[in-house]
Amino acid sequence: MDYLKRGFGALLLGGLLAGAAQADGVKVGMITTLSGGGAGLGIDVRDGFLLALKMAGDAGAAVEVVIEDDQRKPDVAVQLADKMIQSDQVDVLTGIIWSNLAMAVVPAATAQGKFYLSPNAGPSQLAGAGCHENYFNVAWQNDNLHEAAGAYANDAGFAKSFILAPNYPAGKDALTGYKRFFEGEVVQEVYSKLGQTDYAAEIAQIRASGADSVFFFLPGGMGIAFLKQYAGSGVDLPVVGPAFSFDQGIxxxxxxxxxxxxxxxxxxxxxxNPANTAFVAAFQAEYGRLPSLYASQGYDTANLLLSAMAKADVDDQDAFRAALKAAEFDSVRGSFAFGPNHHPIQDIYVREVIQEGDVFTNRIVSKAMEGHSDAYAADCSM
Amino acid sequence: MSGLLIAEQVLNGLQYGVMLFLMAAGLTLVFGVMGLINLAHGSLYMVGAFACAAVAAATGSFWLGLAAALAAAALAGAIVERVVIRRLYARDHLDQVLATFALILIFSEGTRWLFGSFPLYLSVPAALEGAVRLPGGIDYPLYRLAIIAIGLAVAAGLFWLIGGTRLGTRIRAGEADREMIAALGVDIDRLYTIVFALGAALAGLAGALVGTIQSVQVGMGEPVLILAFVVIVIGGIGSIRGALAGALLVGLTDTLGKVFLPVAFAAVMDPADANAVGSALASMLIYVLMAAVLVLRPRGLYGAA
Incomplete structure (x- = not known):
């Protein structure tokens, strides 16, 4: 009995000590998609984030992470955010993959004085008039990769593009982004249904359109279906798209x-660059698979957080914000800085899908844009 | 817009309709005979696709994968019927919806646990790769032609099964009056297990065939499930003929609508607006169709009066 009591005492004391140690640390709430069809993205973000903490040793151990699954549902994400802010009392929120979930969570969280570091979603509303001093996007503004595809199409000499995206806000942003930089003619613009899996009708339209190139933004399963059907259709126009349909997971x-x-x-x-080489090797060693775009974004998000923690205490919001804004960490992307609206200024590359042994992966062929920011920064008054 | 493109799009609509029929046939059989709303039908479609992908990857043969898909989905269907569904026949539709919705979650997370979160690879068998030139000069993917052929063969097989065999007679009798045929000495429990397994096998076949040109991933069944419900409501619940007619109608409406509506609107308004309005309207066209059919024929095209 005595033994038991001492055991409880030790546990209690241990708990108190741990509590004391965390006063200097940061508590992070990660809301991400870990179940259902979109789980691969959330799992990669989470694994990249946790890997960075593990590699940071003691500094990483000072970060306590609460991870919850949003099931890709905005209402669930809002509930989780409320719970994390009110009962878990986190300092920083992160993890959301989808723009509609981010729009449901981020404005409320930043209004309550929490920091939000986005490892993926970058809706235009949060980059322009709806920007907030506590919101930092570590990935990209949603339009960025599409804009780069437009720039690449010019370099590749495409004159007539057929462009295709699902009929929802991010799909419209994608086509707008492509057209913002593409100087040729858009011969046909098609919005397919969100979640559509059969593209025979669109492929027939591509064949009949007289285009010399195809740009498409179809994330997840839609992209897999489109590419397989396109390859079997006998149409052989060059295709370009953002990385989302070509990440390591799919x-x-x-x-x-x-x-x-x-x-x-x-x-x-x-x-x-050294940071990326270390990241790719460590990710493979830890998880036994190649990292994806999403994993790299999770990893960078954690390293950004660690760099700010090294310079300032999270309770001193102004100092911590300035430390985040400085972004003094070794990004796996090489050069990385925040623009005035706390969105990245970064290089965007053109990659090509190749086969290495049994594994399909990407290699860089050229740089599409250098030091690229976004089109909404001017609307942000911060 | 050339005649060739229109012909190709009609073919696409036909093929899409046949794909929907494979999914809807099993659903309408179960709904009609057993009076059960089975939301987990989409999960059985997923089971078929995953079984096909896994076996095709292990053995290198798509055809073995296809056989495995049929077997796995039928087995999963039989087990689910024995363990869960059997307790639901006497309950009302809300209980059935709740229980089968729970099955969706169990199947989805179970599949994710077994196969991981990333989509699986499954590709068209070498014999059916590429496109063929049809009379009139249309290049059409061979695999899609094969889907049309298989779908029509399945439809013919089902008509024969329901209309020309002893099992079919029992199924129709069970649909009309389940107490009476039980009283006549037919083992109704076994009959229900067979019907449910048959419906599941059809879903599994559809999953494997369609997964090949789409994406084999967790949650792939739910969007198709909604369309399948639209199909059987249009066709008339419980009618295989209705499922075929409904599926072809939905396939053609959806395909032709999304191609021609933006063009039609462009004739009367600014092209950018026409595109937005046309695409938005095309997305809801099949639901408009369903509403119209229900207004004219509340029990569907071939529903029992």
């Missing part, structure tokens, strides 16, 4: 249908 499912396709990304596993 390339294996597309297989040889994706070989040679050009896609635009701010990151690639063969980017030659």
């Amino acid at each position: 390339l294996q499912a597309v297989g040889e249908a994706a070989l040679g396709v050009k896609n635009t990304s701010q990151w690639s596993k063969d980017l030659d």
